Amino acid sequence: MTLTPSAAPAPKSFGSDNHAGTHPAVLRALGEANRGDATAYGDDPWTARATAQLAEEFGASGVFFVFNGTAANVLGISLMLRPYEAVVCAEGAHLNVDECGAAERIVGCKLLTAATPDGKLTPQLVTDRLGGRGDEHRVQPRAVAITQVTEVGTCYTLEELRRLGEFCRANELLLYMDGARLANAAAFLGCSLADLAASIDVLSFGGTKNGAMGAEALIVMNPSLAATAVFQRKQQMQLASKMRYLAAQFSALLEDRLWLRNAEHANAMARRLADGVTGVPGVQLHQPVESNGVFAALDPELIETLQREWTFGVWDDREHVVRWMTAFDTTEDDVDAFVSGIRAAAGAITA
Amino acid sequence: MTLTPSAAPAPKSFGSDNHAGTHPAVLRALGEANRGDATAYGDDPWTARATAQLAEEFGASGVFFVFNGTAANVLGISLMLRPYEAVVCAEGAHLNVDECGAAERIVGCKLLTAATPDGKLTPQLVTDRLGGRGDEHRVQPRAVAITQVTEVGTCYTLEELRRLGEFCRANELLLYMDGARLANAAAFLGCSLADLAASIDVLSFGGTKNGAMGAEALIVMNPSLAATAVFQRKQQMQLASKMRYLAAQFSALLEDRLWLRNAEHANAMARRLADGVTGVPGVQLHQPVESNGVFAALDPELIETLQREWTFGVWDDREHVVRWMTAFDTTEDDVDAFVSGIRAAAGAITA
């Protein structure tokens, strides 16, 4: 699927929040950062500022900008593990499914997966993967990796995070959180980024899906884990030479809580979409809508019809579950047009 | 060193070509690419266009955008090697010295280094590192990695490249070229990018030091080496989700050969600087000036004096060699002011 920029405007994509472009304020910030020289590799005032802002926002020990979400995840678990140690994560975790084996190659570790329909790990699910501790034949579970918002659009509550953190500390496990859509979780839960990070050792804070051009931050909460980060970031090919341009994106998102407004808006659009299709024949919500994604089981014929005109992905081929994502730039009109399209197509099929 | 953006303008940095900002045309192109949706991960018209442009410019089999120069180098040699195979490179190669062991960790291979005062490898220098072929106890040399422009500012001539390529083919070696400053080589040699790549299997083409915000291209010339690139790029955490913003930078640089004009200008500024300091007491050119860098041996006292006011690095502590880099945005006035400063400081010392 390619949308030619010169063509008549295609309908808004519901395929991914990274189909969206860059928020104008971020683009503006890039222009403003384009003033003369700046020392390379982060020794510049933009990086200093964004780092300080994020450290304060999260109450963090260390902040490290990287290029994409896969890198944030891999670098994050690199800070925690030796190769014979393992990460417990959800079977559907981005880390496990969508990173082309980066963790295995770069960290050399095994991922111990747990099936979980709502994308969330629980102390019980983690416990089930802790077998073999102390046995030299077995990888040694050392970290738990969760995703907030999960890959299926659900959110851990603060209480769930707290319990998981407590469980980890009680079991000598470190807790990593993939926050590619952390802003959307904060918006849904109505809490601060610090609240979300309170029980976490290391997490990522995603800029890209929130309106950045391409920038992620690795946030180290546990002070004992920050020491190796700058070296591992470089070794993992994530050190930007003109780093001011990563940092400036974050400062733009933090200015007047743009990150939160973007996330609130995207969440509201998903809510509007979910409400709009509720009761439509052949459409069944598959997950609670707790962020900017709507997961729905569709009549297969409906999928086929809709994909002729609209851009979105099939999440689960067997159960005919589709994923509809909204972004900071999805408008009410975009949603309403899509809802109309869905209703019309559903009507045509059932007719 | 940090240059506060709000302060009275600091003198132009001669510390690195990545202290410079982004060329206005590149910034403009980013704004123009910010039109509505685009499919993520490179399935978009900007990526298609820049890929086609670069493929034509080089006569390449494959073009793959990555985030930085270290990544281009590591991904490039990943296409060529199994872990027990080795890369012959210059002792001072960026790959060897400045990438925090990325090749060893990510590719798992050994680098076999050769000392070379002018930064260039020759068939003889490579031959000296080919010992042990066929011996299972020894790593097996499989690739040669060169840098064009070299780390000390010199350029391989087309004839030197041709001979090295011939040598490699005759010896079952693949030839990789780190082209972080390839534009400057083309400008110096007065040749095309295709000319530079003619004997090469895989190379990088650097955008960042040429005026991009942050974008490098891996160019695969040897068609048998392209097949694994997309998977290895993802696994090596180099797949940009909003890839249009990497691609658009390259299209901007290719438009009306901006890349060449930027490089020619930077080279001319280095030439002007070198000419300006010729004959100054306490200043001795250390390498021929064949690109946008001036390497000079300085009286240690002069280094100390100059660094109080000017930004540049000491390349070699023992021989008191400094590196002065120019960029697309270095002006004649910048150079002349620096030359005056050098002359004044030199005069004060010798007085």
Next chain:
Amino acid sequence: MTLTPSAAPAPKSFGSDNHAGTHPAVLRALGEANRGDATAYGDDPWTARATAQLAEEFGASGVFFVFNGTAANVLGISLMLRPYEAVVCAEGAHLNVDECGAAERIVGCKLLTAATPDGKLTPQLVTDRLGGRGDEHRVQPRAVAITQVTEVGTCYTLEELRRLGEFCRANELLLYMDGARLANAAAFLGCSLADLAASIDVLSFGGTKNGAMGAEALIVMNPSLAATAVFQRKQQMQLASKMRYLAAQFSALLEDRLWLRNAEHANAMARRLADGVTGVPGVQLHQPVESNGVFAALDPELIETLQREWTFGVWDDREHVVRWMTAFDTTEDDVDAFVSGIRAAAGAITA
């Protein structure tokens, strides 16, 4: 559990076939190989002889001795994969569970596991893990790894192997077979080693569990996969300097088909044990007995009672499944004594 060598003889262990010692003929062969000098690293007549014998026995392209089963598995899949490629294997595969993440660290690859109660993979189970081929975000399945005899004592029939091989070839997958107990499979199926290897690309042939002191052979059937083996073996720290002592063990096992007699005997002892406990209350065979292992679900109280006197392991804590292994040196009296012990303990519990 430690059996002091000077104590009154402990009852025969049913804990593992590697609790057994070395077959006297193997020990004798080591003595015979201890004649004067031999060139190191395999350039010796013992290695030449054992290599030729195994190559003929299997119809193999390459034979490479290594130290243990984990190494054979890891080296084997190293011959087949690049790091972004993946291996489909059973969830309970030794490669996945019992090798402390060696494949992930050494090969850098992901294992895609399939749940299978009888330890066997089928074309259908493999098919279920082939999702995402061609998608750069996903690891690319490239090899299938099976175990013959499986970890739960079952054997693939020759027809099952043939079908799996056909399936792999039709789907561009390579087929690896962990043959740590391959001799027991040959004994059970009444077939040759070549029959077992006919559909396989690379396999291991285990000496250690068959009466060797410690020696495994990696057998490369697919001639296109042998070229990197000697280098990867060395790099993976598996090149024995006095290799004659690995080779001589294999020659001893091959002499008059000692390997087959050892396996037939161990299998018969398992059969005898299974027959002896059939119908005993609190004992339920859990897997068909197709090799030298008996897997049985036991009354938990019975497990506890028996383990006070006998050495064996619990395979599955939740289902109270135990694993009883026999070896080349397990005698009928050993089995009968164990059966009596089981019957007595079971009687005491049910009484």
Next chain:
Amino acid sequence: MTLTPSAAPAPKSFGSDNHAGTHPAVLRALGEANRGDATAYGDDPWTARATAQLAEEFGASGVFFVFNGTAANVLGISLMLRPYEAVVCAEGAHLNVDECGAAERIVGCKLLTAATPDGKLTPQLVTDRLGGRGDEHRVQPRAVAITQVTEVGTCYTLEELRRLGEFCRANELLLYMDGARLANAAAFLGCSLADLAASIDVLSFGGTKNGAMGAEALIVMNPSLAATAVFQRKQQMQLASKMRYLAAQFSALLEDRLWLRNAEHANAMARRLADGVTGVPGVQLHQPVESNGVFAALDPELIETLQREWTFGVWDDREHVVRWMTAFDTTEDDVDAFVSGIRAAAGAITA
């Protein structure tokens, strides 16, 4: 070169101390260990005994048996390093030259080499490789690896070891010692194994070149480094299932200090050989003889003549340096015959 075992006895090899077979006492110990069952993977009395013996001999925190010297080196440095950290070692170190890049692949680290004609590192040579500490672009030197006896047959004095250890502690470096021929160093220096290990964090103690069939011990002196060893050993494919047979070899070597007698004898034979060729025209000793190796520069024609009848290797092609190794089983007659051969050949050439 292959010596057929059935042929008329070839002359003793001076090619390597691992051309020798197994000492009869070691072979006997293997037979004695072959008594009934023993729990696998080292939970057996032989392993307990040899471990305790070595721990006492060295004053060690941990003792871990592995299969070969490459494995001991790689496992040893694995205990000390994260991948972005580096090892300083001699250019000619076995770790660097003869292990097919195992350190790079398995540990992922870079080796920083220093040229040293006598095979020994000094604080100054190490200091020269410590550049870039704290600089994220550079690998971070964290360990120093030395070899005792060095690859060219020389020994560090206890005072040299003490000074190097002090230097390492003062510079936050860990000190690893490859002791493939440690016994020969103890014999030459007239000191205990504990003396040799006093300044060392982790070292190997080689059995194989001392008369074992194939067994090396990794000795961890620094108690903070032992914790990960059992897991890394397994993950690095070095856990022997029938470990009693590795352990028993060491107990045999430790019995009545057989290891020392073997080493003293081999050293004496090298001394005898060196004395025998002193003054022979065309033969020039190249290194002091401090162990069981004689390194001599020879007239090229002499090398050619001698290699027709005798087994030995050329160490340095350019300088025509040969390496003559003696072993525990080299006899005075073997040496005298070789000396006669050398004298005769030299005479024929000069005549």
